[in-house]
Amino acid sequence: MAVTVSIPTILRTHTGGEKSVEASGNTLAEVIDDLESRHSGLKARLVKDGSLHRFVNVYVNDEDVRFAGGLDAKVSDGDNVTILPAVAGGMR
Amino acid sequence: MARYDSLLDALGDTPLVGLPRLSPADGIRLWAKLEDRNPTGSVKDRPALAMIEAAEREGALRPGCTILEPTSGNTGISLAMAAKLKGYRLVCVMPENTSAERRQLLEAYGAEIIFSPAAGGSNQAVATAKELAAQHPDWIMLYQYGNPANADAHYRATGPEILRDLPTITHFVAGLGTTGTLVGVGRYLREHKPDVQIIAAEPRYGELVYGLRNLDEGFVPELYDPDVLTGRFSVGAYDALRRTRQLLETEGIFAGISSGASLHAALAVAEKAAGAGEPADVVFVVADAGWKYLSTGAYGGTLEEAARRIDGQLWA
Numbered sequence: 001m002a003v004t005v006s007i008p009t010i011l012r013t014h015t016g017g018e019k020s021v022e023a024s025g026n027t028l029a030e031v032i033d034d035l036e037s038r039h040s041g042l043k044a045r046l047v048k049d050g051s052l053h054r055f056v057n058v059y060v061n062d063e064d065v066r067f068a069g070g071l072d073a074k075v076s077d078g079d080n081v082t083i084l085p086a087v088a089g090g091m092r
Numbered sequence: 093m094a095r096y097d098s099l100l101d102a103l104g105d106t107p108l109v110g111l112p113r114l115s116p117a118d119g120i121r122l123w124a125k126l127e128d129r130n131p132t133g134s135v136k137d138r139p140a141l142a143m144i145e146a147a148e149r150e151g152a153l154r155p156g157c158t159i160l161e162p163t164s165g166n167t168g169i170s171l172a173m174a175a176k177l178k179g180y181r182l183v184c185v186m187p188e189n190t191s192a193e194r195r196q197l198l199e200a201y202g203a204e205i206i207f208s209p210a211a212g213g214s215n216q217a218v219a220t221a222k223e224l225a226a227q228h229p230d231w232i233m234l235y236q237y238g239n240p241a242n243a244d245a246h247y248r249a250t251g252p253e254i255l256r257d258l259p260t261i262t263h264f265v266a267g268l269g270t271t272g273t274l275v276g277v278g279r280y281l282r283e284h285k286p287d288v289q290i291i292a293a294e295p296r297y298g299e300l301v302y303g304l305r306n307l308d309e310g311f312v313p314e315l316y317d318p319d320v321l322t323g324r325f326s327v328g329a330y331d332a333l334r335r336t337r338q339l340l341e342t343e344g345i346f347a348g349i350s351s352g353a354s355l356h357a358a359l360a361v362a363e364k365a366a367g368a369g370e371p372a373d374v375v376f377v378v379a380d381a382g383w384k385y386l387s388t389g390a391y392g393g394t395l396e397e398a399a400r401r402i403d404g405q406l407w408a
Contacts, residue, residue: 009299010307045307055310057326064294064324082326085302086310087215 001026003075005035006082014042023081028058029071031081046083047071055086099131100177103141104249106130108257108375113342114359117366122358123258123375124345125250132166132173134380135250139272140170142245143234144178153232155179160231162221164190164214164406166380167236167270172201183231185221187213189300189405193384213301213406215311236270238314246276255284258373262365265358265376267350267408268292268324271316273377278320292324293357293376295332295350298403325360327353329407330399333390335359336382340391348380349390350408379408 005023007015015021021039025031036043046056051070058065059082065073075081096102106129111122127135147153158181161171168184175182182203186194189210198205208220218237225233236242254261254277264281266273271292278290304310329349336352339345347355358376365372382391389401 008302010302010304053307054312055307059326062296062326064292064326066318067321067323082296084296084326085304085307086312087213087302087304 001075001077001079003031003077003079003081005031006080008084010085011042011045011083014039014045025075027069027071028060028065028073028075028081031075032071057084057086058082059084098177100141100174102131103137104130105253108254109343109345111339111343111345114338114355116359116362119371120362120366121373122362123373124339124343124347124351124355124378125254125375126345126378127250128347128378128381132169133383134166134170135273135377136166136170136379137173138245138250139236139239139242139270140167140234141174142241142248143236143239144171144174144180146239146241146244147232147234153180157181158183158228158231160221160225160228160233161185161236162208162214162217163236164217165194165384168203169194169197169201171234172198172203175203176201183224185217185224187217187406189213191384191405192387197384210404211300211303213297215304215309218311236272240315242270242272243276243279243315246273247280248276251277251280254375255281258375260373261285261288261375262372263289263291263358263361263374265291265293265354265361265374267354267377267379268294269313269408271313273379275315275317275320279317282320289322289361290320291357291361292321293350293354294324294326295353295408296326296328297406298329300404301406323357323361325357327356328399329402330395331356332407333398333402334395336390337395340382345378346382347378348382348408349385349388349402351376351378351380353408354379 023034130137162185164186188207208217281288332353335355354376
């Protein structure tokens, strides 16, 4: 299962500056393991103590994986996986 | 009865309006909670007034006091109006990449503005406000991201209004910022309708806004309670603008851009319900109207151009 993963600026040191990389897997955990095999050090930035880092949000086709099983969230061929740091955001 | 003793008393009890043209299937109904019909034109009048009144009750806020708040927009405008009427001084810390209308409105109400760098967005505004609070111990920082009175305003009023007007509600959708609306309304609805879905629409900005130096500078509002939510959508500028225009063109509602993001998530859950053949009553929040965004070019030209124009801005 091939998916496209968007990498935030802060993590592009692991992808040689690439904004977007390909990966494969049936779950988010498998996708992250596959990424780690080519972009060493990325997994440790995303996963802490067996779950997603508190300040990392991951979306599969724009839906937050924390409400779809977390690291066990299913991914399908052609899905877009977006990684973003948690920020305070906008005009509050 | 629509007569009030003062503008502050006219807060809340906003209309819930059906959107028959946008509903994707029979049995699926979409509803907009028009929070732009509040005294300064946004949902933020509710938490702003609630936070001020809570601080007054606690004795922290007395006439002549200075209120400090990290806010890039609506909360500042709400606080500025209430501060003007109640005799407080207001200092707002806001990122420099916000729309000109916000600055003009804040200044018109007499608020003082301290700008924080665009890079880092509201994260940086929060950090700057916390530094100022340490330097000025006599200033009162209401701190909307962690003040329980924010969520409580929605628990006590917005939630009950919605349930009163639509007892058959199945989904509630709102923008995710301080998380006060979602957590407050969500808790109230869940107590009365255990199966209700509470869906967040989170704005996805241009890269500049995510420019942290390291991940540990990340920020999750203290009010956030993920257990209240059942889903969370990330919505980019293009989809938010597309839905904002669709809302105007099909239902006549002139809303701000964050409301387009909420509509995008509302339509996603409505279409899921339609696909599953389940009836649904989906409520989403129109947080403000479009007036403050006209200078961003959100309503004219192609969507691609408009999305490019607001990419580096905090549009929700």
